[in-house]
Structures are given as C-alpha cells and as structure tokens.
Amino acid sequence: MNKKNEKPLKNTKPPMKVNPYWIYILFLFLMLAPYLSGSLFKTQEISWLTLETTMLTAQDVEKIVIINKEIAEIYIKEDRLSDPKYQSVNKPERSILSKPHYSLKIGSVESFERKMEKAQEGFDKEKQVEIFYTTRTSLFNILSWLFPIFLLLLFWMFIFRRQGQGRFSSGSIMNFGKSTAKLASKDVRSKVTFDDVAGLKEAKIEIMEIVDFLKHPETYTKLGAKIPKGVMLVGPPGTGKTLLAKAVAGEAQVPFFSLSGSEFVEMFVGVGASRVRDLFKQAKEKAPSIIFIDEIDAIGRARGKVNALQSNDERENTLNQLLTELDGFGTNTGVIVLSATNRADILDKALLRPGRFDRHIYLELPTKQEREAIFKVHLKPVIKGSDVDISLLASLTPGFSGADIANMCNEAALIAARKARKQVDQEDFLEARDRIVGGLERKGKLISSKEKKIVAYHEAGHAVVSWFLENVESLVKVSIIPRGKSLGAAWYLPEEHQIITKPQFTDRICAALGGRAAEEVVFNEISSGALDDLEKVTKQAYSMVAYYGLDKEIGPLSFYDSTGENERLLGKPYSEYLGKRIDEEVIRLITSEYERAKILLTTHRSQLEELAQLLLKQEVIDKKDLEQILGKRDIVNSI
Structure with missing residues (x-):
C-alpha cells in the first residue's frame, strides 16, 4: 500500500463537555472574593485611648476618614511609619493598595469630634488632623443579599436536573401525574417462578390459567371464552399474595406493571385519578399486559357515610377512575388486573362485582402438608443436620404463614451461626420456633425466689390440668425461664x-x-401473673356465647359481623337486656371452669407439688419428665 496516498486520520475524539457545576463553583468563588480579599489585609482595630496617647499626641496621624458614620479609618504619615511601634502595619503592599493602617469604631460622630477637639487643644491649625466623611457601599453589602437568592436558584436547578434524570422521561417536575408503576418486560423479569411458590396449589392453578391464556389465547377463544378482567388475591398477611404475583411476573411472557395502592394517593388534588389513567394507557399500548396493584385497600375503601362530610376525597376520585378503567364505557382489551389485600371486608362493592374483579382467590394459612412443602422450599439454601425432621417442624408450627416459616428457617440458621456450628440441627429450629412464638429468653432477668416459686406452681397448674383433660392438646414442654x-x-x-x-x-x-387455680390451691392467694390467661379466656367465653351460639341460655344466636359494618357503630347490635344476659352467662361459664380446675388440682395435689419442685430445680422439663410424674397420657383427642 502506498503510504503517500494515505490520508491522515481525523480526530474522532468527542468534544470535551463543560460541566455546569464548574460554572457554579466559579460564580460562588467570585461572590466570596470580597470575603477572601478582606481577610488578606485586615485593618488592625485600636481603641480611642491608643489613638489619643500614642498617635495624636505624637502628631503621627495624617488624616482620618469616617465611613458611614460608624468606623474611623486612620492613616499614619509615611515618614513616621519607620517608627518601631508601627512595624506591624509597615508593609509595602499596604502603600500600593492605599489601605488604612488602623480602624476605630465610633459611638457617634458628635462624640468623636468632641474627643478630637479636646485631644488636639494647643495644636496649631496646620498640625491638626483632617477629618473626612464618606458613604461607602461595598460589594460585600450587595452580595450579602444576592447570595441567598443564588443559593435558592442553585437548589431549584439541582432539583429540576435530578427530576430530569429520574423516572420521568420529559424531565419536568410537573409530571407527578404520571404513573409510577415499575415495568417488568421480557428483558427485566422477576426471578421468582411457580416452583418457588409452595403450599398454594388451588391458587396456583387459577393463576396459571391466566398466564396460560396469555400464552395460548386461541385455546380458550375458539370456545367463546373470555379472559377474566381482574383477579383479586385475598388472605392474611404473609400467606404469599405478593409472592404469587412475583411468580406471575416471572412466568408471563407479557409486560408486567407492578405498584402499590398507596402510590396513587398524593397531596395534590387529582393526581391519583391521573396516575390511574396513565397506568392503563401504558398497559393498553403494550397489550396484552398485566397490572398488579398491591394493597389495593389503600384506594379501594368502601364509599359511604363516613366520607360524606368531606368536600373532596382524593381516594374516592381515584377509586372512581379505577372503576371506570376496569369496566367502564371505554374498551379495556388485553389488560388483566391483579390485586392483593388482606382487608377484603372494607373494599367497595362496586370494585368486587363480576366484570371488574371476576375471580377472588382466597389464600388461607397453610395446612400441615402445605407447611411441609414450604419448609422444603426455604430449607434448600440451609445446611441442615441429619436429625432435622421436616414433618415434626410442620406439626409444631400451626398457624404459621409462609413468611413466618421463612423467618423461622432464617432464625434457626442465625442461632446455629452464633453457636459456631457447621450445620443447623433440629434443636436450633425448635429454639427458633420458641423465640418467634414466645420471644427471646431472658435468663439474666432477676426475679425473687418467692416470685419464682409462684411461677413454678402456676406453670405446673397448667400442665396438670391440661394433662387430665380430654380435649386439650398434648403437652410437650414446660419452662419457667422468662421469655419475652x-x-x-x-x-x-x-x-x-x-x-x-x-x-x-x-x-x-x-x-x-x-x-391461677394452682396459685389459690397452694398459696391460698392469687397474683397478677394470669393476665394473659384471663384475656384469652374472656375472649373465648364471649365468642362461645355471642358468636358461635354454644350457650343454652342465650340460644343459637350470633352477633358476629363478617362485613365489618358494625365496627363503625358506637352501640352494640343487641339490647341492654340481652347484653346483661350475655355478661352473666360468660361469668357463669368462666367461674364454673375455674372451680373445675381447682377440683382437678386438689385431686392431683401430690403430682402438682412434685412437678413444681422439679421445675424449680431444672427450670425446663420435657415430655419424658411429665410422663414420669403424671403417667402415660392415653387420652386421644377427639373432635
């Protein structure tokens, strides 16, 4: 190749951009320049006594300039600056800048003039010091009120710049009416799949049908079926509503918009309705698509008399717009709305009707078999010991939600790590379960020997009475170690x-x-230690009489309100006469069971004493110790 014909390469280096922040810094430096220059040659301040005795008497002062009737600037004669007493101000740069040598704050001009006349009495007029008056407006005074304005402008420029770099494409702060939903597309998708969701077989089947419809719509449309417009997930906290929605986002091959119900509500009027319109507009543009609204009760509360006194309720406007978008006059083709809530009783009826949310999927607390499946999912990353019995762990955790089980597995791993173990054993899981249910052990809590004895007999009373009752669960462990x-x-x-x-x-x-009965039988007195027991007993007794209709005197009546409407009422849903009878039956029921417990403890007094003494000695006793003292429990629980 001929090198002569080669053309020199052009410089493809992009032009250097000037960072606007350097301009801000330069402007700030210029504004601070008066401060910096003033600090380089600061005039030495003196008192009137020094001026009179040292300078005026020796006739060293050339002139005095009074600035704004407040400060007197003192200039020393050039031929006197060589005197050693002026060595501190005798600098060549001062003569160049013509700066005053000293300054003095005066109280008032009249007083200063009288002092000057008195100090110069006897001086010839030619030798008297000339006094000049001037008004000076410095750059410092101008910048002192410009500087706050500049800072305010700089702050707003920063806010607008950050707003432009945020989630709003147009870069304007006025776009707060835009939807804040996060879009999970094919490229950015949730890593959670249906394999990670355990214990929700029925719910998974219904949700998977929605996903399958989006993937293969022709299978359903050829038979005339229509896809449900809305699916509402209802259940207690921690049962996996949001997890199931994440699995849908991970499995679906369509755009997935997710946001919380509280993101619609702002301090500005009309923002919620505007965001709802913008959300559905984006979803329709990318149809078929899925919208997931978590905690929809934040905007879906029932409209009623509670809000009648409010002139303009932002939540109600947002709900009206959401109802219109779900099934209004306009078309809403190809958009499926998923929502989750644990307060379905307070939602508006118009939101729950078919045509808006066609399907309601109820997620309940998992059963024993479902808890086993959930344990298997959460134990995958845990290095567990060979003695870990998942079936036993599932039996010991009734009422646990999926979130509780995940927390228990993590807590067991933390306990094993604190003990410097290489694996998580069954003992660690049991300790984690006790900690979640009862709280952290507080072995260092100081209680007196008398209180410890009362606690021991109290817990022994629970153990003895429950051991000899037919319809009480099997006792596993009794402890008098303070916990929670x-x-x-x-x-x-x-x-x-x-x-x-x-x-x-x-x-x-x-x-x-x-x-409580054991305390009365043994000590012939009662304490406040049974507060939690009495609370539970009172609630159970009232639920028996007023909710479940299990009392013969009151009969098969129930005042339970499943709709939650009676919570807003100040009064009770029954008369005073019936309320008095309910109270009497509750008192009779609790009193009779209390006497029954005392009879049982009196019959088995020796076993109660032996069990209490063992508790005082060991603090914790298990099922083997209980069987050794109380005998084998052959009672089979029957429903």
Whole structure:
C-alpha cells in the first residue's frame, strides 16, 4: 500500500463537555472574593485611648476618614511609619493598595469630634488632623443579599436536573401525574417462578390459567371464552399474595406493571385519578399486559357515610377512575388486573362485582402438608443436620404463614451461626420456633425466689390440668425461664381443627385457668401473673356465647359481623337486656371452669407439688419428665 496516498486520520475524539457545576463553583468563588480579599489585609482595630496617647499626641496621624458614620479609618504619615511601634502595619503592599493602617469604631460622630477637639487643644491649625466623611457601599453589602437568592436558584436547578434524570422521561417536575408503576418486560423479569411458590396449589392453578391464556389465547377463544378482567388475591398477611404475583411476573411472557395502592394517593388534588389513567394507557399500548396493584385497600375503601362530610376525597376520585378503567364505557382489551389485600371486608362493592374483579382467590394459612412443602422450599439454601425432621417442624408450627416459616428457617440458621456450628440441627429450629412464638429468653432477668416459686406452681397448674383433660392438646414442654413478656410458658403440640365443639372450648378455658387455680390451691392467694390467661379466656367465653351460639341460655344466636359494618357503630347490635344476659352467662361459664380446675388440682395435689419442685430445680422439663410424674397420657383427642 502506498503510504503517500494515505490520508491522515481525523480526530474522532468527542468534544470535551463543560460541566455546569464548574460554572457554579466559579460564580460562588467570585461572590466570596470580597470575603477572601478582606481577610488578606485586615485593618488592625485600636481603641480611642491608643489613638489619643500614642498617635495624636505624637502628631503621627495624617488624616482620618469616617465611613458611614460608624468606623474611623486612620492613616499614619509615611515618614513616621519607620517608627518601631508601627512595624506591624509597615508593609509595602499596604502603600500600593492605599489601605488604612488602623480602624476605630465610633459611638457617634458628635462624640468623636468632641474627643478630637479636646485631644488636639494647643495644636496649631496646620498640625491638626483632617477629618473626612464618606458613604461607602461595598460589594460585600450587595452580595450579602444576592447570595441567598443564588443559593435558592442553585437548589431549584439541582432539583429540576435530578427530576430530569429520574423516572420521568420529559424531565419536568410537573409530571407527578404520571404513573409510577415499575415495568417488568421480557428483558427485566422477576426471578421468582411457580416452583418457588409452595403450599398454594388451588391458587396456583387459577393463576396459571391466566398466564396460560396469555400464552395460548386461541385455546380458550375458539370456545367463546373470555379472559377474566381482574383477579383479586385475598388472605392474611404473609400467606404469599405478593409472592404469587412475583411468580406471575416471572412466568408471563407479557409486560408486567407492578405498584402499590398507596402510590396513587398524593397531596395534590387529582393526581391519583391521573396516575390511574396513565397506568392503563401504558398497559393498553403494550397489550396484552398485566397490572398488579398491591394493597389495593389503600384506594379501594368502601364509599359511604363516613366520607360524606368531606368536600373532596382524593381516594374516592381515584377509586372512581379505577372503576371506570376496569369496566367502564371505554374498551379495556388485553389488560388483566391483579390485586392483593388482606382487608377484603372494607373494599367497595362496586370494585368486587363480576366484570371488574371476576375471580377472588382466597389464600388461607397453610395446612400441615402445605407447611411441609414450604419448609422444603426455604430449607434448600440451609445446611441442615441429619436429625432435622421436616414433618415434626410442620406439626409444631400451626398457624404459621409462609413468611413466618421463612423467618423461622432464617432464625434457626442465625442461632446455629452464633453457636459456631457447621450445620443447623433440629434443636436450633425448635429454639427458633420458641423465640418467634414466645420471644427471646431472658435468663439474666432477676426475679425473687418467692416470685419464682409462684411461677413454678402456676406453670405446673397448667400442665396438670391440661394433662387430665380430654380435649386439650398434648403437652410437650414446660419452662419457667422468662421469655419475652412472660415469666414462664407451657408448650403444646396443637392439632388443627376446622370446627371446634363446646367440650373443646370448655376444656381449653379450664386448662388456661389452671395456673391461677394452682396459685389459690397452694398459696391460698392469687397474683397478677394470669393476665394473659384471663384475656384469652374472656375472649373465648364471649365468642362461645355471642358468636358461635354454644350457650343454652342465650340460644343459637350470633352477633358476629363478617362485613365489618358494625365496627363503625358506637352501640352494640343487641339490647341492654340481652347484653346483661350475655355478661352473666360468660361469668357463669368462666367461674364454673375455674372451680373445675381447682377440683382437678386438689385431686392431683401430690403430682402438682412434685412437678413444681422439679421445675424449680431444672427450670425446663420435657415430655419424658411429665410422663414420669403424671403417667402415660392415653387420652386421644377427639373432635
């Protein structure tokens, strides 16, 4: 190749951009320049006594200039500056800048003039010091009020710049009416799949049908079927509503918009409705698509008399716009709305009707088999020991949600790490379960020997009464180590029942009163330690009488309100006469079960004493110790 014909390469280096922040810094430096220059040659301030005795007497002062009737600037004669007493101000740069040598703050001009006349008495007029008056406006005074304005402008420029770099494409702060939903596309998708969702078989089937419809719509449309417009996930906290939505986002091959219900509500009027319109506009443009609104009760509360006194309720306007978008006059083709809430009772009826949310999927607390599946999912990353029994862990955790089980597995791993173990054993899981249910052990909490004895007999009373009752769960462990707010605890192996009979209710009330009854039987006095037991017993007794209709005197009546409307009422849904009868029946029920517990403890007094003494000695006793003292428990729990 001929090198002569080669053309020199052009410089493709992009032009250097000037950072605007350097301009701000330069402007700030220029504004601060008066401060800096003033600090380089600061005039030495003196008193009137020094001026009179040192300078005026020696006739060293050339002139005095009074600035703004406040400060007197003193200039020394050039031929006197060589004097050693002026060595501190005798600098060549001062003569160049013609700066005053000294300054003096004067109280008033009249007073200063009188002092000057008195100090120069006897001087010839030619030798008297000339006094000049001037008004001076410095750059410092101008910048002192310009500087705050500049800072304010700089702050707003920073806010607008950040707003432009944020989630709003147009870069204007006035776009707060735009939707704040996060878009999960094919490229950015959730890593959670249906394989990570355990224990929700029925809910997964219904949700997977929605996803399958989006993937293969022709399978359903050829039969005339229409895809549901809305699916509402309802259930207690921690049961996996949001997790199921994340799995849909991970499995679906369509755009997925996710946001919280509270993101629609702002301090500005009309923002919520505007965001709803913008959200559905974006979803329709990318149809077929899915919208997920978490905690929809933030905007979906029932409209009623509660809000009648408010002239303009922003939540109501947002809800009206959402109802219109879901099933209004306009078309809403190809957009499926998923929502989640744990307060379905307070939602507006218009939101729940078919055509808006066609399907309601109820997620309940997992059963024993479902808890086993959830444990298997959360134990995958955990290095567990060979003695870990997942079936036993599932039996020991009734009422646990999926979030509770995840927390228990993590807590067990933390406990094992604190003990410097290489694996997580069954003991660590049991300790984690006790910590979640009862709280952290507080072995260092100081209680007196008398209080410890009362606690021991209290817990022994619970153990003895529950051991000899037919419809109480099997006792596993009794402890008098303070844990959380309680000073002791009795741990049971609960059985799961869908319905509870009256004998089960009464036996549970009797077992809960066993601790207080033991205190009265042994010490002939009672303490405040049974507060938690009495609270549970009172609630159970009222639910028996007023909710479940299990009392013969009151009869088959129930005042339970499943709609939640009676919560807004100040009064009770029954008369004063019936309320008095309910109170009497509750008192009679609790009193009779309390006497029954005392009879049981009196019959087994020796076993109560032996169990209490063992508790005082060991602080914790398990099922083997209980069987050794109380005998084998051959009672089979029956429903």
